Amino acid sequence: MGYSEHILVTGGSGRLGRSVVAGLLAAGHRVTSIDQHLPEAPEPGANYLAVDLMDTEKTFEAFVSVRPEAVISLAAIAVPFSAPEPVILKTNATIAHNVTAAALAAGCRRIVLASSPTVIGYGAPAGWLPDSFPITEDTIPRPWNAYGLSKLVAEQVAAMFAAEYGETARFASFRPCYVIAPEEWQGAPTQQGHTVTERLEDPQLAAPSLFNYVDARDVTDFLLLLLVKMDSIQNGSTFFVGAADALATRPLSELLPHYVPGSETLAAGLTGAAPAFSIERARTVLGWEPKRSWRTELVNQPKPVLSH
Numbered sequence: 001m002g003y004s005e006h007i008l009v010t011g012g013s014g015r016l017g018r019s020v021v022a023g024l025l026a027a028g029h030r031v032t033s034i035d036q037h038l039p040e041a042p043e044p045g046a047n048y049l050a051v052d053l054m055d056t057e058k059t060f061e062a063f064v065s066v067r068p069e070a071v072i073s074l075a076a077i078a079v080p081f082s083a084p085e086p087v088i089l090k091t092n093a094t095i096a097h098n099v100t101a102a103a104l105a106a107g108c109r110r111i112v113l114a115s116s117p118t119v120i121g122y123g124a125p126a127g128w129l130p131d132s133f134p135i136t137e138d139t140i141p142r143p144w145n146a147y148g149l150s151k152l153v154a155e156q157v158a159a160m161f162a163a164e165y166g167e168t169a170r171f172a173s174f175r176p177c178y179v180i181a182p183e184e185w186q187g188a189p190t191q192q193g194h195t196v197t198e199r200l201e202d203p204q205l206a207a208p209s210l211f212n213y214v215d216a217r218d219v220t221d222f223l224l225l226l227l228v229k230m231d232s233i234q235n236g237s238t239f240f241v242g243a244a245d246a247l248a249t250r251p252l253s254e255l256l257p258h259y260v261p262g263s264e265t266l267a268a269g270l271t272g273a274a275p276a277f278s279i280e281r282a283r284t285v286l287g288w289e290p291k292r293s294w295r296t297e298l299v300n301q302p303k304p305v306l307s308h
Contacts, residue, residue, distance in 0.1 A: 006030040007227070008068035008108075010053060010099055011075030012046070013039040015191060016114075016179045016216050020072065021046050023220030032066045035075060053095045056102075063102035070110040070227050071103040076154075079191065080118065080147035092150030096157040100171075104161070109169040110230050112223065115155045115238065117175045117277060118148040122260070123208050133256075133266050134278040135210075137238050151175075155238055162236035170230040176219050177212035177242035177277060185297040196294060200249055200302040207259035210276040211246040215292035218243070222288050229286055239282045244290050245273035249302055252276055 007024050011017045012033025021043050024031045032047040033039075042048055051062045053075050063071075076092045077083055083091070096113055103111050120135055121142035122128055130139050143149040158171040165171075184190050190199065199205040206213075222241050246252050252270035256263045270276060282288045 004028045004030060005069040006032065006066070008032045008034060008063070008066060008071045008103070010034050010071070010073045010095070011114075012048070013037055014074060014078060015181050016176065016219060017074045018043070019181060019216035020074065020220050020223060023217060023224070027224055032068060034062055053098055054091060056098050059098045060102045060105055063099075063106040063108070067106050068103070068108050070112075071099065071108050072112045072114075072223055072227075073099045074114045075099070076114065076150070077147070080145050085146035089146040089150050089153075092147070093153040093157075096150075096154035100157055100161050104165070104169060110227060111158070111161070111169070111171050112226060112230075113154045113158050113171070113173045114151075115173045115175045116148065116151040117177055117209070117212055117240065117242075118145075119143050119152040119155070119175065121148060122210055127261065129260065129262055129266065133252075133263075133270055134274065134276055135240075136278045137240060137281050158238075159236040167235065170235055172226060172230060172233070172237050172239070174219075174222065174226070174239045174241050177214040177240070178206075178209050178247070179216050179219065180213055180294075180297075181216045185294075186299050195300075196247075196298055197300045197302055199247060200294065200298075203248060203250075203255055203259075206247045207255070210260075211248045211252060211255065212242050212275060212277050213247040213294070214242045214290065215297065218290040218292050221291070222282060222286070225286050225288050233285055237281075237285070239286070240277050240279055241282060241288075242275055242277045242279050242290070243293055244275070244279065245293050245295070246270075246275040247294060248273075 012021045013035040119141040124144040155173040158173045162171045256267040
């Protein structure tokens with residue numbers, strides 16, 4: 001980036017957070033990670049603080065004590081239905097608000113909040129179809145569970161503070177696809193407990209997320225670029241951050257109709273390796289391009305699939 005600044009990451013001990021902290025350090029920045037728990041393998045050079053971000057007073061104290069120049073907030077209950085629905089909603093919404101308010105109180109004027117593709121509402125038990133594929137940031141969100149709703153609230157928190165602060169502070173949110181950490185390309189289990197190879201060989205495993213994914217290091221590259229360009233983009237912007245292809249060995253035009261009833265016509269254009277989620281906004285607004293794919297990173301490639 002050509003210069004160093006102090007960046008605070010919440011949730012720096014998590015799956016995505018570990019890669020983000022490492023990537024920011026590698027880019028020459030000073031990094032403070034605030035999480036409920038300290039990491040088992042801390043990154044040399046990072047400053048770690050254990051703070052309950054649900055505690056408003058302690059969150060403000062921590063942020064004011066370190067006074068970051070930019071904040072990337074990843075902290076949240078990260079898996080749908082991994083806690084009671086009211087707990088997920090309250091926790092994630094409260095953390096988004098506490099972190100943003102504390103950052104502003106500490107004098108920080110660039111704040112990025114992590115959202116999720118689940119805000120779109122795919123997989124709803126009552127049925128779901130988008131207006132079109134690929135899904136973009138203009139696709140109407142229709143979350144059907146507390147996790148998706150809590151992430152939509154995080155986006156609205158960014159938009160709310162943007163409305164309050166105008167151009168005196170800059171806010172953005174991003175929707176990272178199914179995050180693959182570097183060790184998972186080597187065979188470590190992914191967030192759902194399966195390996196990447198298993199998800200590729202059995203489409204039923206990746207179908208609930210519409211075959212989306214992204215390398216954690218590509219997310220870090222996106223965030224580095226976003227922080228540089230926040231002053232020149234629309235305040236409160238939201239971005240999908242995903243791989244340039246789908247986590248599938250067959251075109252989604254063939255696969256999606258099996259798992260999303262009624263999607264045959266809508267998915268017809270998703271030929272080749274095209275993903276269900278568009279990253280054109282990140283490409284055109286920021287000039288970001290993902291560098292990694294399962295085709296380039298995965299050690300144990302899936303067995304060839306015969307044409308049907």
